[in-house]
Amino acid sequence: MPRTxxxxxxxxxxxxxxxxxxxxxxxxxxxxxxPVFPSTDNGEWPHYxxxxxxxRYTPLDQIDATNFNKLEVAWRLKTDNLGPRLEFKLEGTPxxxxxxxxxxxxTRRAVVALDARTGEQKWVYSLDEGxxxxxxxxxxxxxxxxxxxxGRGDERIVFVTIGYRLVELNAKTGDPIPSFGKNxxxxxxxxxxxxxDKRIPLETGEIGTHSTPLxxxxxxIVQSSMAEGLRYEFSVNAKGLVRxxxxxxxxxxxxxxxxxxxxxxxxxxxxNGSWEWTGNVGVWTEMSADxxxxxxxxxxxxxxxxIYGGNRPGENLYAExxxxxxxxxxxxxxxxxxxxxxxxxxxxxxxxxxxDATIDxxxxxxxxxxxxxxWLYVFDRLTxxxxxxxxxxxxxxxxxxxEKTSPTQPFPSKPPAYSRNFLATDDVIDFTPALRxxxxxxxxxxxxxxxxxxxxxxxxxxxxxAINVANTMGGVNxxxxxxxxxxxxxxxxxxxxQVSATAISADYFKVVDPAVQAxxxxxxxxxxHFGKEESFGSRGPxxxxxxxxxLPIVKPPYGVISAIDLNxxxxxxxxxxxxxxxxxxxxxxxxxxxxxxxxxxxxxxIVVTKSLVIVGDPMLTAPPxxxxxxxxxxxxxxxxxxxxxxxxxxxxxxxxxxxxxDGRQYIIVAIGGGTYSSEYIAxxxxxxxxxxxxxxx
Amino acid sequence: xxxRSILVCCVAVWGLxxxxxxxxxxxxxxxxxxxxxxxxxxxxxxLYEKECGQCHGPGGTGGGMAPALVGPxxxxxxxxxxxxxxxxxxxxxxxxxxxxxxxGQENADITAYVLKVNQFPAGQGxxxxxxxxxxxxxxxxxxx
Numbered sequence: 001m002p003r004t005x006x007x008x009x010x011x012x013x014x015x016x017x018x019x020x021x022x023x024x025x026x027x028x029x030x031x032x033x034x035p036v037f038p039s040t041d042n043g044e045w046p047h048y049x050x051x052x053x054x055x056r057y058t059p060l061d062q063i064d065a066t067n068f069n070k071l072e073v074a075w076r077l078k079t080d081n082l083g084p085r086l087e088f089k090l091e092g093t094p095x096x097x098x099x100x101x102x103x104x105x106x107t108r109r110a111v112v113a114l115d116a117r118t119g120e121q122k123w124v125y126s127l128d129e130g131x132x133x134x135x136x137x138x139x140x141x142x143x144x145x146x147x148x149x150x151g152r153g154d155e156r157i158v159f160v161t162i163g164y165r166l167v168e169l170n171a172k173t174g175d176p177i178p179s180f181g182k183n184x185x186x187x188x189x190x191x192x193x194x195x196x197d198k199r200i201p202l203e204t205g206e207i208g209t210h211s212t213p214l215x216x217x218x219x220x221i222v223q224s225s226m227a228e229g230l231r232y233e234f235s236v237n238a239k240g241l242v243r244x245x246x247x248x249x250x251x252x253x254x255x256x257x258x259x260x261x262x263x264x265x266x267x268x269x270x271x272n273g274s275w276e277w278t279g280n281v282g283v284w285t286e287m288s289a290d291x292x293x294x295x296x297x298x299x300x301x302x303x304x305x306x307i308y309g310g311n312r313p314g315e316n317l318y319a320e321x322x323x324x325x326x327x328x329x330x331x332x333x334x335x336x337x338x339x340x341x342x343x344x345x346x347x348x349x350x351x352x353x354x355x356d357a358t359i360d361x362x363x364x365x366x367x368x369x370x371x372x373x374x375w376l377y378v379f380d381r382l383t384x385x386x387x388x389x390x391x392x393x394x395x396x397x398x399x400x401x402x403e404k405t406s407p408t409q410p411f412p413s414k415p416p417a418y419s420r421n422f423l424a425t426d427d428v429i430d431f432t433p434a435l436r437x438x439x440x441x442x443x444x445x446x447x448x449x450x451x452x453x454x455x456x457x458x459x460x461x462x463x464x465x466a467i468n469v470a471n472t473m474g475g476v477n478x479x480x481x482x483x484x485x486x487x488x489x490x491x492x493x494x495x496x497x498q499v500s501a502t503a504i505s506a507d508y509f510k511v512v513d514p515a516v517q518a519x520x521x522x523x524x525x526x527x528x529h530f531g532k533e534e535s536f537g538s539r540g541p542x543x544x545x546x547x548x549x550x551l552p553i554v555k556p557p558y559g560v561i562s563a564i565d566l567n568x569x570x571x572x573x574x575x576x577x578x579x580x581x582x583x584x585x586x587x588x589x590x591x592x593x594x595x596x597x598x599x600x601x602x603x604x605x606i607v608v609t610k611s612l613v614i615v616g617d618p619m620l621t622a623p624p625x626x627x628x629x630x631x632x633x634x635x636x637x638x639x640x641x642x643x644x645x646x647x648x649x650x651x652x653x654x655x656x657x658x659x660x661x662d663g664r665q666y667i668i669v670a671i672g673g674g675t676y677s678s679e680y681i682a683x684x685x686x687x688x689x690x691x692x693x694x695x696x697x
Numbered sequence: 698x699x700x701r702s703i704l705v706c707c708v709a710v711w712g713l714x715x716x717x718x719x720x721x722x723x724x725x726x727x728x729x730x731x732x733x734x735x736x737x738x739x740x741x742x743x744l745y746e747k748e749c750g751q752c753h754g755p756g757g758t759g760g761g762m763a764p765a766l767v768g769p770x771x772x773x774x775x776x777x778x779x780x781x782x783x784x785x786x787x788x789x790x791x792x793x794x795x796x797x798x799x800x801g802q803e804n805a806d807i808t809a810y811v812l813k814v815n816q817f818p819a820g821q822g823x824x825x826x827x828x829x830x831x832x833x834x835x836x837x838x839x840x841x
Contacts, residue, residue, distance in 0.1 A: 085790060228762045229752065602770060
């Protein structure tokens, strides 16, 4: 070999290696020439849950226990005029990327871009979908939006409209991306079927979403959901599905049908051919992913007619299950069904949490699914093997005609429940002997057992319903939960006192009776009463709460913040969340009693930082010492001690997020409800309190 | 002349203060004063089942997405406000997708039903449908 070439070979090899590093290390931010991706590590918040793992975590630590009480309102955005009428149910969590806030808001589900320092509006996008939005099952502003970038300047906002269209907007201008779908839009109703393979009508077909698309690398994964309602009259509905699209072009990559077709595994769990007419089984909540493993986790919801299953005998896979699918192909890798033959509305809630822990001395890759029923189901996320046993246990059986309940349900052995899932005798109200006696007397009129999964009854004048806890509201519900990846600690707020009397009225049974449904199986949009449906239920207060003066039948705490150490499978702490409700504090039946802080009913989401768990109250209160309103609270994430609280004019209605820009950390939370119309409110430490920094933290 | 002017002033001041005393002495009506009738609440119940119950549950006990219209959270939202605030909230935002399509009487009847399920007493006179009048009725969670 000539001497000049032999000198150049090592240099050439080095150059080739350098180019290879640049080409194949796209996730390293800040390197010259390489793509740059946003991250909570940079003080940004690029996904609904902070990241694709569902953590709701950021390592920001400027706001801490020493200064939380000094937070001031930095800016606010009222959503009043982002739609045709005022909004009172803003459930959005904004994103922050490159110093710009992106958020949904208003009753038209508009998208706004704001300066992250001041809230000044940069652009707004809104789509008037006419009747398609008026009859949509998932109205109002929804829970948020998503962001995609190629890391080289092509930045897009990705969201789903009320009328179920997937839209991509230029993040800098708010203009639809012409090269995505048709002029920036994909009609997601196309391809949705009911019965075996009938296409749903594009205007009135029942499908939509409140949740955000999951963006994993260059793939956008979109979920589906239908109308919410516990007294649905139709055994037929649109079939749930999850689809993946190319982020640049919108071309569909794969589709996962949540109700298996004949020949597919799981189809046999729909007896009497009920796979054909049953719908729902969507994924209405947030999804998550393990990009390294190439897996996407789908929390699947309930089948058609939440509380009566006579039209769909069988276990009904994959309803109320966690399903892991391949990111590239959508093929199912494993599944676990939380509730067999679902009839309690325990639909799966919140993003599955992608946590790495050390269990029995070994590193384990987990996926942890929170639920309405107070249990955290923890699996090996690659294989689906439960980390701790979940034995099948016998449960009460239904006596409603046509209902064939599962003889058993899985009961996780570990970790302990983070909130109640049945009404224990010891948990019945006992502020006074008289109240407890009244409650026990009321409970004699119900089918009450010391277990979850008590089936609904048809009231007969003596028994008015079956006592269940958390089966509609939770436990955990749409706000989901979060975790600290540094310590493998799960955190959640949970509603700890939702007691319901599950009943199927005789009038309702006449409608859902399989013998009646079989004569004329149609979906709601083919009904002559479409848009004018009535509900079935009692017309007044139930005997369950008689004589209790409006007090809950169950003891406090009414709402909690719970933490679970996933390395041990143990409860780290559980504390009441929220001031004692006014109705309890001021109750004439409790006059003279010293009632400890009870926490509040309701469901709210959290954000986790380097040292804090931050979450607002779900209720308005007016205790002595402050104006009527709600508090945004900070808890020490190691101990659960409340270390700070700031006043808000209305309760939290959307999950908080936090970000940093120009060396200042902000927290944004959506608030509203009652007579207070919705707004995003941004808090920060006063400028005068900030430590001097020269570099962005 | 001066004495007469003083007398006129005194009478005027006395008269005004008497009117003010009378006005102050009139208690502001509240939901505890029987501001709806049972037949009105029954009409409201029928309308509630048709327009509201699918989301807000039987008897206002709540659904998954729509909050309860009874209980501590609901009473906290309106305690210290007025029936007019509740009426206007319904009139302008409910039911979603059909806002403003129920007429004033229907909204008043549904509001009456909500008062009933919150265990406020019925009375002799129907709840009116004029927002300004309803703004004069206090919503108090506990009987004063």
